[in-house]
Amino acid sequence: MTHARIPNFSQPVPVRSTAPSVAPRRIPVDPRYLNLPNEPVPGEIEAWEAVTPIRPDTAHSRYLRFLDTAGELLAAAFIIGGGMVLTGLATLL
Template sequence: MTHARIPDFSQPVPVCSTASSVALRRIPVDPRYLNLPNEPVPGEIEPWQAVYPVRPDTAHSRSLRFLDTAGDLLAAAFIIGGGIVLTGLATLL
């Protein structure tokens, strides 16, 4: 029965040095990417700022919120009204 050779992790790994024979090339970078704004660093903002819903106050956003609220109210009226009608019909039958 043959066993797998268990490496000795207490010893350093031998490394082949080929850096002297290979010249390091610099990868060209598009200059448009060098002038991008800095991204926020994690921990730079407070946790409440990350989850706080910031809505723009423009006419378009106000109209969408109004239509959303009006639709919810209309749906509630239909549900309640339908329940009243069905309950009324059930008592007549």
Template structure:
């Protein structure tokens, strides 16, 4: 019966490094050669990068109204349900 050799983890692992004399050239895909330039750092003001721009149109205001209305309805349901359950528990 052969037993597995348990490595000694207190010792460093030997590393073999082979250095070739030629630099390694990685082929670059043609799609990535002519990418458009990115804007350089500092080209825009910091407030432009952080400030939200929300146009006030009917298409942008209605989802926000529905979100607020849904949150209020959920809050009423949670609080009202808790009150009903508390009232039922006190009756029993």
């Protein structure tokens, strides 16, 4: 049966050098791509666009949001009303 080696904590810890022993390896880049204009990358957005919702404020978009809200309210009324009707029927039986 082998045992785990217990480190000797009474001895100082050896100091490792933080300087790299070799320079980091550079990835070769095609020189044709070095002189490209500074254009935004597709799919990259600005910081304010990530936080601010961008909605067109036209009559058509307001109409769809109104229909969506009206539909949600109508569905909630039917669910609550249906529950009240079913509860009333259960008490009659």
